[in-house]
Amino acid sequence: MDIAGLLPIRTRIVRMQCLQRVRLGLFPEQALSALLLASDPQHKDQLNSITFDIPRQAKNDWAPGDIFEFVIFAAKPDWTKLERIEALLRGLPGSAPRKGEAHAFGENWRLVGIEALHDNTTLSLADLRAEAMLWSAQRSFRIRLTSPLKIVHKAAGSRTLLTESAFTSEVLNRTLEQSLVNLKFALALSEWTVPTFNLRLDRAELFQVNPLPASAEPKRIKLSRGVLGEFRVSWPEAPTDDQWLSLVLLQYLGIGQARAHGLGRFRLERLDGVASKLEISLTYSALDRAKNDANLSEAYEHVAANRSIRLCCNVETDDNDDLTEAEAWAEAQEQARQEAAKSRCLEQVAADLTSSAMPVAALHPVRIPKADGSMRELMIPPFRDRVAQRALLQVLDPLIDPLFAASSFGFRRGIGRERARDRIQLLKRQGFTVVAETDVRKFFDEVDWWQLEVRLLGLFGQDPVVPRIMQWIQAERTDGLSRRGGLPQGAPLSPLLSNLMLDQLDRVLLDAGVAPVRFADDLVILAKTEADARHALTLAAETLGDAGLALKLEKTRITDFERGFLFLGYRFVKDLVVRADPGHDDAIDLDSALLEQITATPEATETGSTIQAHGEHPGTLLIINERGARLRLAQGQLAVERADGQLSLHPFASLAAILLISRCRLSSEVIKACLRSQVPLVFLNEQGRCFGSTAGMPDAKALARMNAQVAFGQDTERALLAARELVQARIDGMATLLRHRKAPAEALSHLHSLSDSASRAANLAALRGIEGQATRTHFRQIGHMMPFGFSFSERNRRPPKDPVNALLSFSYMLLMQLTEAVLIANQLNPRLGFYHQAHGSHATLASDLLEPYRFVVERQVLAMIHRREVRPEQFEYLATGACLMTAEARRAVTLAVMTRLHQPLRAHAADRALSIAEHLHEQAVAYSAMVSGGPIWTLSRFK
Structure with a gap:
């Protein structure tokens, strides 16, 4: 040679x-x-x-x-x-x-x-x-x-x-x-x-x-x-x-x-990976790029936004002295805490991404029900690993996704079911009238790890990102069961990697002259003849067989547009395409953190409160607070299907608003119907915090309602009458709590006297002074009720200096969030109040309306302390003297208080018990009638 x-x-x-x-x-x-x-x-x-x-x-x-x-x-x-x-x-x-x-x-x-x-x-x-x-x-x-x-x-x-x-x-x-x-x-x-x-x-x-x-x-x-x-x-x-x-x-x-x-x-x-070829090293590694500060922060925010528990501590004070300073301090303290936690997490994530040899945590198995009643097992990495994977996904997706065939529609940004539907309709017009339906059997459980690694090495060569990804994909289970293959559903990288593994199937079918339309592991293959369709199924089976996968035979058949077929929640028949299940197609998952299950949420039924509002149609506040509920249209009405199959129908004309608190699903048709009917949808997390709402196009009513709120706040005479009733209800609530706790008769008598004085207060300043006296009496008595290990002498908020004050501030915040959500549901501006003094973006109307219900969360705080559901060691003291709850305590308090706010409570002379959210709704409707010229409200009292 x-x-x-x-x-x-x-x-x-x-x-x-x-x-x-x-x-x-x-x-x-x-x-x-x-x-x-x-x-x-x-x-x-x-x-x-x-x-x-x-x-x-x-x-x-x-x-x-x-x-x-x-x-x-x-x-x-x-x-x-x-x-x-x-x-x-x-x-x-x-x-x-x-x-x-x-x-x-x-x-x-x-x-x-x-x-x-x-x-x-x-x-x-x-x-x-x-x-x-x-x-x-x-x-x-x-x-x-x-x-x-x-x-x-x-x-x-x-x-x-x-x-x-x-x-x-x-x-x-x-x-x-x-x-x-x-x-x-x-x-x-x-x-x-x-x-x-x-x-x-x-x-x-x-x-x-x-x-x-x-x-x-x-x-x-x-x-x-x-x-x-x-x-x-x-x-x-x-x-x-x-x-x-x-x-x-x-x-x-x-x-x-x-x-x-x-x-x-x-x-x-060599088979152990050793090579001899002269090469140059990488300049830009995926791991290095993922560690970019801005990229890590974006990943953290994305993953944290999907967690089922949002922990925050916006303090709502009991009176108005230095309210701005108190709120600003609490907000700054909690923000500092969250930023510190975020900083620690991102430091750890950056260290994890520094080396391809860092150990990875085990995957947590979670079983969730599928639409057909069977169970799907998810494999969830811990929070830190999800942040790291998300950071890497933000780097890899723009590189890998453009390589995928145009026949892939699942897990791709800007591409979804609607695009797949439109593609099928276009192919039908082009003569592809024969359809092979199928999907991949147990795809996410049986992906071959070696074949995945070969693909990653082909795309990224010697980048250390490849062994890092393989470590995550091959992670063990927390229950000790073995894994020999598969992609963990629940890991941020798995959707992208699933498309990488199935792209070869798309290419083979396209090369054969047929037209596949694939959404994840669901597949239809359009062909011009039945022979082509059968040949395509054979090719698909062979291609998947090479990858150690197989078609799901029981879901494989050949049909055509004349007979029709179902795909991605759409039924295709001749030239028509209709939604086969309005609750399935383009459904919005209100809590993508279903995968996380950080805490258990008590299940409750949906409840409604029908009331006659002044000058308007009766309106029901529909509260959906049950996991797995589905909202869809049926016979022109809102159908609420519970997880156990029980169905209830609600005419849109009877609804004032819909509060969605739990992990439920609704179709786009429901959203459109709510918009047409002017029925707001208000989205809350499980702590009652509102993170969005829908409303129809602004109309004259909305403008008139806001003007009425402003005018009422400026009408000192009517505002004083309403505030007197508000403060009396608050003081009566204090007396109710102390009476149940067997407080001295002198204290109860003093509160009754102050309530009477409130009914005659000459102005808002005097009224606030009366409320302040009642609050001090109230908390002095609560201090006498503390068990061993807890002490409470006064309400402080600049900052909370003991566990009881920290518990009260946090619990008031939960009530505040729910109240604000109810106001939004009633299309009222939470920031246009009449009693609490306005400052910054404070929701003063929410502060006004929650006053009669503070005693409910105070009662819950006392119950938790006496039942030792919270303990002194679950609190931290900062060098400034501030007392803050640990994450464990916040989770326990959140669960207990939110459960209490959704339990029924009967008011005096009421024919049935309502949840606090429903009581707040009644109060909001009464307020709306009052500011529109109706009578001054009469607020509920409780035994």
């Missing part, structure tokens, strides 16, 4: 700096080759022995200042051409071809430097022989593709890209030999005797990639698709030195077609 005419091979590391923002994607090879080939425009197809390697950078968008690196290998016959390439690169940006045009590589780059690869200016014959000797003892090894391999098979007038199923030992050997033959004849090396290969292909794992052009690349540049993956091969007989030498040579010069465009690059690896 005489290859002296080919050697030595010159090596060059090229570093360029970006001057203008550009998107390159994961595979910029052909965009770069357009620049390099421009150095010799008369011989564009003659760069036969000049190839280049690009490290697979985990970077999509390149900004000014970013450094792009690649390696050029040039065999001796093309050294002159290499010099022209170097001259072109050194002249950038001025030497760029076709100035003024948008190119991925052109005027937007400048050269930083060109140097030898690892001190090897050239690779001589001796160098290659020395490298070949390192492999001489290996009988089994891997050929790992580092850029797409393109081999087109010509047969019967057609051109077909060879894929995994077409590769045999013969095809692989012929590809290696033909690549050497092409070099021999292109470079006129007549003395070179090309060796033959007799490698045995033990296993191939290949997947197609179809790189999109870089954002700035002209459309005339057509990118070639190819395959990535690995060949596991062995020598059935002892290899010759020339065979090893040829393989080592091909590492640097490439195989297959379009080698000059950067395709067909590979590296030899």
Whole structure:
């Protein structure tokens, strides 16, 4: 074997700096080759022995200042051409071809430097022989593709890209030999005797990639698709030195077609992953990019927003002295606590992402019901791992998602069920009228880990992100059961990885001339004939079989649009498409944190309170506080289906508003119907905190209602009458609590006297003074009721200085949040009150309306203390003297108080008991009538 005419091979590391923002994607090879080939425009197809390697950078968008690196290998016959390439690169940006045009590589780059690869200016014959000797003892090894391999098979007038199923030992050997033959004849090396290969292909794992052009690349540049993956091969007989030498040579010069465009690059690896090829290191690792402060913060906020418990501590004070300062202090303290917790978490996440060898926590199994009554098992990583995975997802998704076939519609940003529906309708108009329905059996449980790793290595090479991802995917279970495969549903990375694993199925079906439409592991295949559809199912079964997967036979059938079929909650019949289940399609999951189950939430039934509002139709406040409830339309009414199947119907005309507190689902049709009917939907978390609402288009009523609120607050006479009733109700609530706790008669008598005084207060200032006296008497008595371990002498709020004050402040906050939500449901502005003094964004009307119900949460706090549901050791003292609850205490208090607020409580002379939310609704309606000119309200009292 005489290859002296080919050697030595010159090596060059090229570093360029970006001057203008550009998107390159994961595979910029052909965009770069357009620049390099421009150095010799008369011989564009003659760069036969000049190839280049690009490290697979985990970077999509390149900004000014970013450094792009690649390696050029040039065999001796093309050294002159290499010099022209170097001259072109050194002249950038001025030497760029076709100035003024948008190119991925052109005027937007400048050269930083060109140097030898690892001190090897050239690779001589001796160098290659020395490298070949390192492999001489290996009988089994891997050929790992580092850029797409393109081999087109010509047969019967057609051109077909060879894929995994077409590769045999013969095809692989012929590809290696033909690549050497092409070099021999292109470079006129007549003395070179090309060796033959007799490698045995033990296993191939290949997947197609179809790189999109870089954002700035002209459309005339057509990118070639190819395959990535690995060949596991062995020598059935002892290899010759020339065979090893040829393989080592091909590492640097490439195989297959379009080698000059950067395709067909590979590296030899031992089965333990050790390689010998000279390469440059990554500049931009996915793990490093994921650790970016802004990216980590965004990931944390995304995961934290989906947690089922939101912990906060906005203090609501009992009187108005220095209210702004008190609230600002409490808010600042809690914000500091949350920021400190976030900072600690992100420090740990950044450390986790620093190394690919950090241990990962076990997955927590959670079983949830599916629509068909069966159970789905989720595997939930702990919070910290979810933040880390989300941070990585934000880096990887923009790189990987553009590679997916257009037939994939699940788990993709901006693409969903509606797009899949529209695609099916379009295909039907194009003549694809036969439909094969199927899905993948136990896909998330049976994904092959090795095949997943091969795909990740093909996309990201030696980036340490690959072993890190595999650690997460292969994590153990907390219950000790073994896992041998699968993607953990509940892990942020799993949806993206599921599409990566199933993209090959999409490509095979598209190449067969049929039209798949896939949403995760659900699939329909549209064809023009029944024969094509049956052939497509066979291909699908074979492709999945290669991946260790299978079709779900019981859900596989062939139909057509005449008979109709169901897919993604839509029923397709002839030219029509209708929702088969309004509660299924485009359903909104009000709590994506169902996966987390941080605390158990007491189940309650939906409740309603029908009242006659002054000047308006009777309105029911419908409260949905049951897990698994579904809201849909039925016979033009709102249908509420409980988890146990019980159904209730509610005419929209009878509804004042709907409070959605628990984890329930509703269709877009329900939302539209509520908007048309002017029935607000108010979304709360399980702590009563409102995080959004719907309302119809603003009308004259809404404007009149707000003007009435403003006018009432300015009407000092009527506002005083309403405030007197409010303060009396508050004081009567204090007396109710103390009477139940057997407080001294003197204290109760004093409160009754103050209530009487409140009814005659001359102005709001005097009324606030009376309330302040009552509050001090009330809390003095509560202080006498404390068990051992707790003490309470006075109400303090700048800041709370003992556990009882911390408990009260936090509990008032929960009541405040619920009150604000009820006001929003009644389309009242929570910030336009009449008794509490306005400041900043404080919801003064909510502060007004909750006064009669403070005693309810005070009673609950006392009960928790006496039942030892909270303990002194669950509180922390800061250096400032502030006393704060631990997370454990906050969870316990949240659960207890929110449960109490949704339990029925009967008022004096009432015919039935209502929850506090319903009492607040009645009070809000009475307030609305009052500010609209109705009588001054009379508020409920309690036994």
